[in-house]
Amino acid sequence: MAKRIDVNGLNAYYGGHKAIEDITLHVEPRSVTAFIGPSGCGKSTFLRTLNRMHEVTPGGRVEGEVLLDNENLYGPGVDPVQVRRTVGMVFQRPNPFPTMSIYDNVLAGVRLNGIRYSRSQLDDLVEKNLRGANLWKEVKDRLHKPGAGLSGGQQQRLCLARATAVEPDVLLMDEPCSALDPISTLAIEDLIDQMKSRYTIVIVTHNMQQAARVSERTAFFNLAGVGQPGRLIEVDATDKIFSNPSEKATEDYISGRFG
Amino acid sequence: MSPTTTASPPSTGRTGDRIFSGLSKGAGIALLAIMAAIAVFLTARAVVAIRANEGNFLTTFEWNANADPPVFGIAVLLFGTVASSLIAMLLAVPVAVGIALFISHYAPRRLATPIGYVVDLLAAVPSIIYGLWGALFLVPRLTGLYEWLDQFFGWTGVLSYDGSPARSLMTVGILLAIMILPIITSVTREVFLQTPKANEEAALALGATRWEVVRMAVLPFGRSGVISASMLGLGRALGETMAVATVLSPAFLINLSLLESGGATFAQNIASQFKEAGSMGRDALIASGLVLFLLTLVVNGAARLIIARHKEYSGAAA
Known part of the structure; x- marks a missing residue:
């Protein structure tokens, strides 16, 4: 079930360094929201606060609240492990488990839940999620070969299948196409389009055409200077951001005047 | 220009x-x-x-190489060497993997560094010191444990105990385990530290607990490293001489009860007999040394085979 995300007054730190400051943002369920902005503006850091991956980095710390259908992810007694089971993530570089087969990679998260499935249920789950990632036809004859033997684009789609197999409420994508060629990029973008009917998707991208192609809403992040925390400058409908943004900084960025 | x-x-x-x-x-x-x-x-x-040799080199249970005609066989040596080294591996590998995981993935940095140093320090202790410590400290303290083992597991035969001084293959195995612990630990620790961050994060993002991250990403990635590290340790255990010669009370027989004194190993036998051996005796000892050499070769070859079989799934392909 897709869930809505409400972020209120969020700060994130690396040790003593404040990486992002006072971010307030709302994301509708079953929508695609893109985060754009120059390098170092904290968009990836912010994305990682949405599934509590930020605190995995030594010194990583968060203030403020992130509500998933009104439940605070940072509330007392909330287990970050449980959060990550409901908020899936796809990374910049494809990272299938090198020691596992394609089949086992898809099921890696499912097996963590401790539910016993029958062999045929597992087979169905693998097929369903590989079809969902448009990878089934390419790998159905070598499901038990290592995932690392696939091309970069196939590996990234395998990672998508792995993330969707646990049926998360939200899918976070951290520049999922930046290591891929244009054709693989197109394949991932098509997938995002298909998946938004089932998940709430948030995608960080450096590619503004990509943001314009896949997202309904776009959030622009910027930082005042080196060493300053990143801030959310504006968030609006993607058409509006790319045609008539409210802020001067946004217009400068999307027209290529800086960043 | x-x-x-x-x-x-x-x-x-x-x-x-x-x-x-x-x-x-x-x-x-x-x-x-x-x-x-x-x-x-x-x-x-x-x-x-x-x-x-008038005896059978492989099956004779005695070592009278200086007699005329010489009669000797390596059966006892082979049994003692393999048994004590296997005990050492069984004890040392799980502990070493545990310490390596603790240092690489569980301990806070200010604890991990000193523990790493201590482990490396263990490797720097000369083997004769281990031998003396084993003979003077370990042997008298193990009798209690052995009596307990005899009480509950004596029926197996392998763990029965007659109350003799604990200068047995089991004691040698325990001592060897301590001696090979640092080499296995430091190699596995290095391998575990090289687990790709991307794979650990992938596991975390799927909702894996710390132990599940270790199981999904760290251990599979480090498997071939653990095998090579264990083989390095096994190599040392097979060839260890001074510590074994100091602790073991040698007897040229195969006693299946590993807790009771007796038995001999290749290296220990060479060290104990070399000085008094005549020309034929020395050649016989060298023949046994050749077998030890081949044994180590086979062990290393087997390790390489195991690693090669998992190559397809090794992290190197990622």
């Missing part, structure tokens, strides 16, 4: 290249030559002894 000046650096580079390639080639050839010299020496002397 004139063409002559641009041409001169490559020419000096070529001289350097020649010197370096000559040096490295020489080192490679020297290594092969030394290996060949050892093999030829061992084989030549061993053949003399085995020809003269």
